[in-house]
Amino acid sequence: MNDFTPWTVFVDTGIIAGLLLIGKLLRTKVRLVQRLFIPPSLMAGFMGLALGPNGLGWLPLSHQLGTYAGILIAFIFSCLPFTSSRQKGNRRNILKMWAYSQTGMLWQWAFGGLLGIWVLSNIWQTDTAFGIAMPSGFCGGHGTAAAIGEAFSRFGHTEMLTLAMTAATVGIVASVFIGLGLIKWGTRRGHTSFLSDFSQLPEELRTGLLPPKKRESLGNASCSSISMDPLTLHLAFIALIALGGYGISQLVAVWLPQLQMPVFSCAFVVGILVKGICTRTHTADYLCPTVIGHLSGTFTDLLVAFGISAIKVEIVLQYWQPLTVLLLAGLAVTLVYVMVISRLLFKGAHWFEKALFTWGWYTGTMAMGIALLRVVDPQMKSRCLDDYALAYLMIAPVEIALITFAPVAFVNGYGLTFLSIAFGAGALLMGVAYAKGWFKQEDPLIS
Helix, strand or coil: CCCCCCCHHHHHHHHHHHHHHHHHHHHCCHHHHHHHHHCHHHHHHHHHHHHHCCCCCCCCCCCCCCHHHHHHHHHHHHHHHCCCCCCCCHHHHHHHHHHHHHHHHHHHHHHHHHHHHHHHHHHHCCCCCCCHHHHHHCCCCHHHHHHHHHHHCCCCCHHHHHHHHHHHHHHHHHHHHHHHHHHHHHHHHHCCCCCCCCCHHCHHHCCCCCCCHHCCCCCCCCCCCCCCCCHHHHHHHHHHHHHHHHHHHHHHHHHHCCCCCCCHHHECCCCEEEHHHHHHHCHHHEEEEEEEHHHHHHHHHHHHHHHHHCCCCCHHHCCHHHHHHHHHHHHHHHHHHHHHHHHHHHCCHHHHHHHHHHHHHHHHHHHHHHHHHHHCCCCCCCCCHHHHHHCEEECHHHHHHHHHHHHHHCCCCHHHHHHHHHHHHHHHHHHHHHHCCCCCCCCCCCC
């Protein structure tokens, strides 16, 4: 497939779809896969990597797999403004969750970046931006990795996509393996509030298949299919927003070529503007957040499969030593942070459940955090997810700013300044938490 045509997209999508179905079949039938909670999208990505053009070459996948990941992340960020929840909650608990989650994200970026500048570049002569491959892949998963890789590619640093995707893949595997180990350790030590034995897990969590009585609706139909299918309506909104983000990105590239705004950031801004217009005109009443959430999940599954398949093994082998040090150090520091700070900050308020959720989010994706949380808190009684959903409204702008401006800062020689700001902002948040007495006050348990 030397000539890229629409039929190339057709073949690539069909092959990845087949690999996703194989991954789902393995999850439903193979006990080892069930015990390890391996997502089908991850297995599809590994099969695509092993059998595709970056592996044995048995599957006729094109060499544009990384481009698909960059496009899909724009669609995912177009969905975000429409899926954010604004329900009420305990203000103090939300602020504590925000300070805890935001600081961990900022410090993970600062640690990875500083390790790359001060240690790895001096030993292995890596690029000064090498260290941010770890937080790019860990905190945000393959979506953030695709965004960072796409942004750096605009500046000519094409290897960052593979490095960040590798970090995301290692992170999601670690989130599962270490997360399950933490669950078993927590149940033995009595730290879990709602699970006393790991063997109590319901079958649907292992296989991923819901029995008839537990199946939920995919969303509400807001228009008659005689005029337009409701799914078409929602997909049209998201596609138009993503296109708007692409247009703004192209305009910025013409007017301010040194800035190079990534498409996903522009799509998120366009999404916020469109949501505001829809709310004022009451058009938002015809957009179902649940449907858009499922579209976002679909894009994410495809992104993970395409992203892992796009990893260039030769680049991983070239940087395997500094990459190994970076990722192992990142996992260790992240694990210490979530287990120590969560226990100190959430005394008496299901600290283990919150630490486990954050571990899944910091190393894999938000979906992995939710999956691990559902194991120890199947009925979501800890309200961890409720507090996080509201806290994320304050976290999201910072996360997008990190992804957007990190490539610009490093390419223009301000990497150390960027990392210093990230570390200082995290330290300031922890200082505020200490001054407020949040480390001393115990929260009441939720029955």
